[in-house]
Amino acid sequence: MALIDTISPLLTTGWSKGDAGWSLKDYEARGGYAQLKRILSSKMTQDELIAEVKKSSLRGRGGAGFPTGLKWSFMPKAAPEKYVVCNTDEGEPGTFKDRDLLRYDPHSTIEGMIIAGYAVGAKRGYNYIHGEIFDIYQRFEEALDQARAAGYLGERILGSDFSFDLFAHHGWGAYICGEETGLLESIEGKKGQPRYKPPFPANFGLYGKPTTINNTETFAAIPFILGMGGEAYLNLGKPNNGGTKLFSVSGHVNRPGNYEVPMGTPFAKLLEMAGGMRGGRKLKAVIPGGSSAPVLPADVMMECTMDYDSIAKAGSMLGSGAVIVMDETVCMVKALERLSYFYFEESCGQCTPCREGSGWLYRVVHRIEHGQGRPEDLDLLNRVTDNMMGKTICALADAAAFPVRSFIKHFKSEFEYHIEHKKCLVDPEVQRAGSGFFRASSVARVA
Amino acid sequence: MNKQNDMLSPELSPEALRKIDREVAKYPADQKQSAVMAALVIAQDEKGWLSKETIAAVASYLGMPPIAAYEVATFYNMYDLQPVGKYKLTVCTNLPCALSGGVHAADYVKEKLGIDFNETTPDGKFTLKEGECMGACGDAPVMLVNNKRMCSFMLPEAIDKLLAECN
Ligand SMILES: Cc1cc2nc3c(=O)[nH]c(=O)nc-3n(C[C@H](O)[C@H](O)[C@H](O)COP(=O)(O)O)c2cc1C
Ligand code: SF4
Ligand code: FES
Numbered sequence: 152m153a154l155i156d157t158i159s160p161l162l163t164t165g166w167s168k169g170d171a172g173w174s175l176k177d178y179e180a181r182g183g184y185a186q187l188k189r190i191l192s193s194k195m196t197q198d199e200l201i202a203e204v205k206k207s208s209l210r211g212r213g214g215a216g217f218p219t220g221l222k223w224s225f226m227p228k229a230a231p232e233k234y235v236v237c238n239t240d241e242g243e244p245g246t247f248k249d250r251d252l253l254r255y256d257p258h259s260t261i262e263g264m265i266i267a268g269y270a271v272g273a274k275r276g277y278n279y280i281h282g283e284i285f286d287i288y289q290r291f292e293e294a295l296d297q298a299r300a301a302g303y304l305g306e307r308i309l310g311s312d313f314s315f316d317l318f319a320h321h322g323w324g325a326y327i328c329g330e331e332t333g334l335l336e337s338i339e340g341k342k343g344q345p346r347y348k349p350p351f352p353a354n355f356g357l358y359g360k361p362t363t364i365n366n367t368e369t370f371a372a373i374p375f376i377l378g379m380g381g382e383a384y385l386n387l388g389k390p391n392n393g394g395t396k397l398f399s400v401s402g403h404v405n406r407p408g409n410y411e412v413p414m415g416t417p418f419a420k421l422l423e424m425a426g427g428m429r430g431g432r433k434l435k436a437v438i439p440g441g442s443s444a445p446v447l448p449a450d451v452m453m454e455c456t457m458d459y460d461s462i463a464k465a466g467s468m469l470g471s472g473a474v475i476v477m478d479e480t481v482c483m484v485k486a487l488e489r490l491s492y493f494y495f496e497e498s499c500g501q502c503t504p505c506r507e508g509s510g511w512l513y514r515v516v517h518r519i520e521h522g523q524g525r526p527e528d529l530d531l532l533n534r535v536t537d538n539m540m541g542k543t544i545c546a547l548a549d550a551a552a553f554p555v556r557s558f559i560k561h562f563k564s565e566f567e568y569h570i571e572h573k574k575c576l577v578d579p580e581v582q583r584a585g586s587g588f589f590r591a592s593s594v595a596r597v598a
Numbered sequence: 599m600n601k602q603n604d605m606l607s608p609e610l611s612p613e614a615l616r617k618i619d620r621e622v623a624k625y626p627a628d629q630k631q632s633a634v635m636a637a638l639v640i641a642q643d644e645k646g647w648l649s650k651e652t653i654a655a656v657a658s659y660l661g662m663p664p665i666a667a668y669e670v671a672t673f674y675n676m677y678d679l680q681p682v683g684k685y686k687l688t689v690c691t692n693l694p695c696a697l698s699g700g701v702h703a704a705d706y707v708k709e710k711l712g713i714d715f716n717e718t719t720p721d722g723k724f725t726l727k728e729g730e731c732m733g734a735c736g737d738a739p740v741m742l743v744n745n746k747r748m749c750s751f752m753l754p755e756a757i758d759k760l761l762a763e764c765n
Contacts, residue, residue, distance in 0.1 A: 323676045340635065341670065
């Protein structure tokens with residue numbers, strides 16, 4: 152079980168009982184479904200509801216940080232058939248918050264989706280769940296059965312004239328299905344290849360119908376926002392960065408896990424909550440928003456607060472809230488090689504700059520790492536990224552380019568050392584010890 | 599040449615078809631194809647892997663062209679288009695996991711089983727695969743057994759235990 156610790160818990164209030172607190176009766180005991188009931192019994196209008204979400208300044212938690220209330224307001228009012236889709240295809244390396252949200256508190260996402268359905272006038276929703284977490288998919292289906300049996304889903308919910316049903320769809324191993332239009336294609340039973348935009352999903356979404364698609368954490372926040380009021384939620388964070396956010400902290404910390412903190416919390420505080428650096432070693436670099444976000448050196452990161460604006464000002468992105476912590480045992484060339492392999496492997500192949508470019512990036516970083524780099528390779532890498540960024544159907548090409556550019560920018564001397572000396576600046580034995588795997592093994596042997 | 603495959607009928611059992619029907623019911627009546635991903639998983643679970651004939655059987659049940667189902671089966675990583683061992687182990691080696699031993703866990707399994715990624719042990723028991731981020735990086739090293747069972751904190755003792763349990 153992932154360790155959790157929070158300042159002002161909201162999304163994680165239901166997590167304290169671990170796997171024993173996810174079911175409907177637990178959620179109701181925590182005040183769950185009260186907001187749905189209130190909306191239905193008070194006959195709140197769609198505009199009032201959307202206005203409240205706008206007031207909260209909630210921004211999409213899936214990576215792009217788009218204002219949620221604004222996104223909902225784009226849905227055409229008159230269309231007879233509309234959909235709400237939840238993106239739990241959490242595949243951005245470093246991110247594991249949506250899995251825990253559905254594991255420990257699936258009903259907050261369900262309630263959030265029902266409320267979204269009411270706000271945009273949709274009668275049907277789907278939650279697309281990452282293929283690798285099949286047990287979570289099964290739990291979500293169980294939670295849906297509970298909600299249906301209690302009358303929160305289905306025809307004429309709680310005796311109102313609002314009907315909405317919700318289903319789970321699982322992926323089966325394709326990072327690109329996290330991209331919203333790739334995800335919609337995938338629900339349609341096709342290859343998950345992203346669509347040209349525009350048209351955006353609000354006009355042409357699932358089965359060609361207007362569709363609102365949000366991240367799991369975005370939906371899960373909705374009942375809490377309505378419970379406390381949009382303004383109070385905003386005030387938990389800082390202007391333009393409302394509320395709390397889940398951060399998935401991985402890598403070289405003592406207690407990897409999900410931590411919920413108010414937007415604007417200093418990174419240093421988050422690091423402390425995660426138990427500090429493993430083995431007391433020195434922080435070298437942090438990728439603050441999932442593997443697609445530019446890496447930041449330790450000194451820059453230590454000055455940041457955890458919110459969209461501060462991280463952007465430092466030259467990176469808050470992204471999905473995946474904080475990948477690296478200490479001095481990491482070889483930055485090897486780290487980049489692994490990330491570049493990922494994007495090469497996961498490119499869907501539709502766009503030439505992405506398909507060919509991601510392969511070039513991987514092969515060139517690979518040869519530098521393996522002592523066959525050439526002095527002109529760093530320029531070559533930057534040129535390849537120039538030919539990828541902003542030139543493709545979706546942002547995966549940019550996601551492949553950002554790590555390359557930022558690793559070279561901030562850790563150039565390590566790349567140059569590799570090219571010149573045909574080996575790592577960081578001693579291989581030091582690197583090997585960094586993961587903690589073998590130390591654990593020797594302990595096991597003694598025991 | 600495909601004698602062995604012919605012996606294994608591509609037809610799905612009534613139970614598998616019932617499961618597929620439950621998936622079909624989730625989608626609008628004219629969108630049966632939406633169930634193809636789940637249907638292929640159900641078929642893979644039953645047959646152990648997806649032959650062209652099994653994929654065609656799924657397509658025909660859902661009323662879609664076989665090539666459309668085949669495209670899906672080849673696009674997503676967790677469909678097995680070749681026979682695999684009784685236990686397919688997929689180890690995540692992506693960076694966040696690697697920082698906490700993902701690559702070393704894979705090396706450890708390779709050494710214990712005497713196989714590399716994408717290989718199967720001679721007794722047909724284990725197949726080893728390299729995985730991408732499974733959305734569980736806080737529990738690194740992580741490993742999937744037969745696509746559906748996630749194993750967390752796979753340090754040497756845990757790997758030893760898992761391998762010993764697989765019979
Ligand atoms: C390559 C790629 C992968 C993505 N993966 C995810 C993902 O796993 N989960 C997610 O919520 N959003 C992901 N997104 C972002 C979605 O396209 C979309 O912006 C998001 O689901 C919108 O929800 P939000 O506004 O609530 O953030 C990805 C985008 C790209 C380009
Ligand atoms: S940018 Fe890459 S992943 Fe995105 S649509 Fe183009 S080829 Fe596919
Ligand atoms: S990197 Fe291995 S689960 Fe995320």
